[in-house]
Amino acid sequence: MILDGSEMPRLLELVRAAAQGGVDAVHLRARDAPASLLVEWATAARQVLNQYPRTLLLVNDRLDVAILSGADGVHLPERSFPPTLADEIRGLAGREGFVVGRSVHSADAVAEPGTEELDYIVFGHVFATPSKQGMAPRGVEALARAARASSVPMLAIGGISPENAAQAIRAGAAGVVVKRAIVEAQDPSAAAWELRRRVDAAWRGASVDNRFGNDKQEAEAQEAMLQVSVNGKVISAPPGATLRDLLEAHGIDPHQVAVAHNEEIVEKGRLGEITLREGDAVEIVRVMAGG
Amino acid sequence: MHPMSGFVNGQTGDAPAGSVPNDVLIVADKAFRSRLFLGTGKYASNRIMAEALAASGTELVTVSVRYMNVEAPEQESLLDYIDRSRYHLLPNTAGATTVKQAVRMAHLAREVTGTHWIKLEVVGDSRTLWPDTAMTVEATRILVEDGFVVLPYTSPDLVAALRLEEAGAAAVMPLGSPIGTGQGLLDWVGITRIIERVSVPVVVDAGLGAPSHAAQAMELGAAAVLINTAIAQARDPVLMAHAMRQGVEAGRAAYLAGRMRPRQEASPSSPTEGIIRERAPRATQVRENTGAELG
Numbered sequence: 001m002i003l004d005g006s007e008m009p010r011l012l013e014l015v016r017a018a019a020q021g022g023v024d025a026v027h028l029r030a031r032d033a034p035a036s037l038l039v040e041w042a043t044a045a046r047q048v049l050n051q052y053p054r055t056l057l058l059v060n061d062r063l064d065v066a067i068l069s070g071a072d073g074v075h076l077p078e079r080s081f082p083p084t085l086a087d088e089i090r091g092l093a094g095r096e097g098f099v100v101g102r103s104v105h106s107a108d109a110v111a112e113p114g115t116e117e118l119d120y121i122v123f124g125h126v127f128a129t130p131s132k133q134g135m136a137p138r139g140v141e142a143l144a145r146a147a148r149a150s151s152v153p154m155l156a157i158g159g160i161s162p163e164n165a166a167q168a169i170r171a172g173a174a175g176v177v178v179k180r181a182i183v184e185a186q187d188p189s190a191a192a193w194e195l196r197r198r199v200d201a202a203w204r205g206a207s208v209d210n211r212f213g214n215d216k217q218e219a220e221a222q223e224a225m226l227q228v229s230v231n232g233k234v235i236s237a238p239p240g241a242t243l244r245d246l247l248e249a250h251g252i253d254p255h256q257v258a259v260a261h262n263e264e265i266v267e268k269g270r271l272g273e274i275t276l277r278e279g280d281a282v283e284i285v286r287v288m289a290g291g
Numbered sequence: 292m293h294p295m296s297g298f299v300n301g302q303t304g305d306a307p308a309g310s311v312p313n314d315v316l317i318v319a320d321k322a323f324r325s326r327l328f329l330g331t332g333k334y335a336s337n338r339i340m341a342e343a344l345a346a347s348g349t350e351l352v353t354v355s356v357r358y359m360n361v362e363a364p365e366q367e368s369l370l371d372y373i374d375r376s377r378y379h380l381l382p383n384t385a386g387a388t389t390v391k392q393a394v395r396m397a398h399l400a401r402e403v404t405g406t407h408w409i410k411l412e413v414v415g416d417s418r419t420l421w422p423d424t425a426m427t428v429e430a431t432r433i434l435v436e437d438g439f440v441v442l443p444y445t446s447p448d449l450v451a452a453l454r455l456e457e458a459g460a461a462a463v464m465p466l467g468s469p470i471g472t473g474q475g476l477l478d479w480v481g482i483t484r485i486i487e488r489v490s491v492p493v494v495v496d497a498g499l500g501a502p503s504h505a506a507q508a509m510e511l512g513a514a515a516v517l518i519n520t521a522i523a524q525a526r527d528p529v530l531m532a533h534a535m536r537q538g539v540e541a542g543r544a545a546y547l548a549g550r551m552r553p554r555q556e557a558s559p560s561s562p563t564e565g566i567i568r569e570r571a572p573r574a575t576q577v578r579e580n581t582g583a584e585l586g
Contacts, residue, residue: 197362231358250361256368257359258402263395265402283358285399287369289340290355290383291330291470291497291519 001192002179005030008041014188015045019052021182021192021234024175025099027075029060038062042069056099063089073099073119084114103157105138107146116151122177123147125158126168129180132158140171147172162194169202190227193234228280237276244271246282258285311544316514318492319408319440319461321379325350326509327539328381328494330519334528337372343522344378347532353381353410353517356400381442383410388423390430397434409434410464410496411443420470420497424451428458435459444496447481449488456489463489464496464517467508471520473500476507486512502538509542510550 001018003011003026015026026049028042042059046069049057058075059066066074074089081089086100101120104110115121123146128137137158147154153174160168160176168176176199185191225236230246237246243266247254259266260283261274276282316323329349334340344352352373359365373380382400387393390413397409413430415423427443428451434441440461445451447465455463465482468474475498476482486493492514499505500521508516518535525531 200362230361233361235361250364252359252361252364256370256403258356258399260399265398267402283399284361285356285403286359287354287380287382287403288357289331289334289337289369290385291332291353291517 001025001182002027002029002177003183004179005033007183008033008037010183011041012044012048014183015048016052017187017189018182018192019049019055021189022196023055023182023192025056025058025072027058027060027177028071029075031060035062035065038065039068042066042071046070058099058101063092067093072097073101075122076100076102078103078105078109082114083112083118086114086117104146107142107149110146110149110154118152120153120155120174121150122155122157123150123173124156124177126156127159127161127164129159131179140167143168143173144171160195162191162198165195165198166202169199175199187227190234190236194236226276226278228276228278228282230282231284235282241276242272243274243276243282246276247271247284252284256286259283260285311540311547314543314547316492318442318514323350323515324348325536325539326515326543327505327536328353328496328515328517329522329532330517331369331373332519333523337367337369339528340523341372341374343528343532344373346529346536347522348536350378351381352378353383353519354404355383355385356396356403357386379408380404380406381408381410382406383444384412384430385414387413388415388417389413390426390433393426393430394433394437397430397439398437401439407438408440408442411441422446422466424448424454427451428454431455431458431460442494447478447485449481449484452485452489452493456491460491462492462494462514464494466497467495467504468498470497472498473521474498475500475504476511479507479511482508482513483511502534502541505535505538506542506545509539510545512546515539 001023003014007014008030018026026045028045030038030041042057042065045057049055056072058073059069059071060075061077061080063074083102089100090098099119101122102118103122105124110121110123123143125132125137126140126143143156154172155175155177156168156173157177160178161181165176176195178195181195182188182191226239227234228237243259243261244254254268254271259271262281266274316326325348327347327349328351329344329347330353331340334343354369382404384393384396387396393411393413397411400409401407411427411430411434413423413426414420415426422445424445427445431441431443435458441459442462442464443455443460444464444466445455452463452465463485465485468477476495477498482495494515494517495508495513496517499508499516499518505516505518516539522528522531522535
């Protein structure tokens with residue numbers, strides 16, 4: 001997830017929401033901000049992410065800010081340091097596993113010397129996006145060609161949404177980079193989670209169906225969907241769904257599990273009687289091997 | 292009939308579990324012919340686990356309860372591999388580090404398995420997985436109140452065992468050595484003390500690495516042993532399950548037979564009379580066979 005200067009008033013809220021929603025890396029961009037503010041923002045983001053060790057903090061272009069703030073890596077725009085310097089950059093950072101990634105905008109740039117030294121590259125913009133108005137998107141085919149030419153994991157950027165994320169993954173992207181899809185969502189954490197779910201499902205090669213309805217109704221249904229926490233993850237359910245519906249929608253046999261609803265254990269016979277409400281905490285437990 | 296006749300007739304084979312006739316273990320409301328309880332963790336596959344259960348002759352198997360991954364529910368359930376007509380389930384509270392967590396796990400376990408038996412584990416130290424006996428006593432009291440049959444995992448500490456018995460535990464299960472280490476009975480004196488003092492069955496749980504360890508625990512008078520890693524991680528788990536069964540049976544039979552008291556001085560096993568000498572012994576009254584007589 002990318003954050004620009006305009007998001008800084010909500011910086012901490014967005015960073016936390018992204019981490020909770022399963023975002024792998026927060027990319028602090030804010031191109032024109034002075035170093036004093038950048039280092040302050042990056043340090044604040046770092047502190048939040050210390051609680052979420054699975055989410056990396058990357059700083060755009062400013063290696064100095066990345067180092068001073070304790071970020072996990074630096075993201076190089078195409079006209080920043082050349083990829084041949086990746087190892088020197090890691091040396092300067094002096095930290096094990098310091099991530100160095102780069103943006104590219106053409107298949108040629110994918111093949112530039114030194115690219116194999118990078119941890120990842122970002123290719124785009126793949127789909128039409130308001131941030132690149134008047135520029136034709138490069139499209140999924142160019143993405144697929146670039147992915148084939150790339151020796152390192154390649155992420156897709158530009159107009160990525162829950163609807164087209166799987167398309168990018170199937171074309172060969174290792175992941176997706178977004179800004180609007182999360183920061184403009186009413187519930188950024190849920191939006192991040194939904195993207196994560198689609199990307200993971202596409203990785204597994206499974207198509208993500210809308211388990212609660214058919215495709216036509218999806219758009220409207222999504223509006224009205226309520227969000228519940230199931231075993232600590234955000235899951236959408238249609239209004240009026242019961243616990244039994246929730247199990248059925250995920251193909252879970254009620255006889256193989258125990259269910260707790262807001263910490264109360266629900267007997268199997270009563271699963272159909274309890275209607276889900278926004279923010280409910282559901283626990284679904286099953287038997288596993290153990291000593 | 293002599294209690295050993297089962298052995299004499301060579302009937303230590305597959306069925307029924309337990310080789311000494313009429314030697315039945317009672318825990319709470321259940322009777323067991325087998326004194327070997329098995330864990331189901333760490334097997335290479337569910338199929339191998341099922342074969343090991345069968346080879347061990349066990350009648351009680353432990354399982355854990357965990358949150359499921361709702362996004363990708365497993366296609367096959369462990370329960371598909373455990374024949375509930377042959378094996379009773381003993382769900383555990385492994386992973387619990389507080390009383391509240393253990394009690395919640397127990398209630399969810401009862402809901403998902405349908406049994407009110409629980410192997411109570413409240414761990415106080417993550418490196419040794421040593422039980423927190425104070426919390427375990429507290430959780431035992433609560434769960435007994437809630438109608439559970441509680442089998443608590445505990446340390447080989449007499450006072451903890453006495454408190455667990457007072458709290459209503461249906462058995463006490465002191466560890467032989469830390470879970471998964473296979474070091475055997477590091478404190479057999481402590482275990483013996485517990486066996487001598489509590490009236491509920493004592494089950495040695497955790498750390499038994501070889502059939503000799505299982506036999507030793509049974510010889511000391513343990514009511515049963517609970518084994519997981521030593522079987523699951525053996526090169527041939529099914530063969531090891533069979534060996535553990537024999538170790539348990541040998542140890543149990545030895546305990547019932549009443550072992551001899553150890554002593555310092557050697558005591559010959561063969562008659563001390565009539566030992567053959569280097570040269571033929573001669574009676575002193577027989578005259579010497581001299582050369583003069585021959586001449």
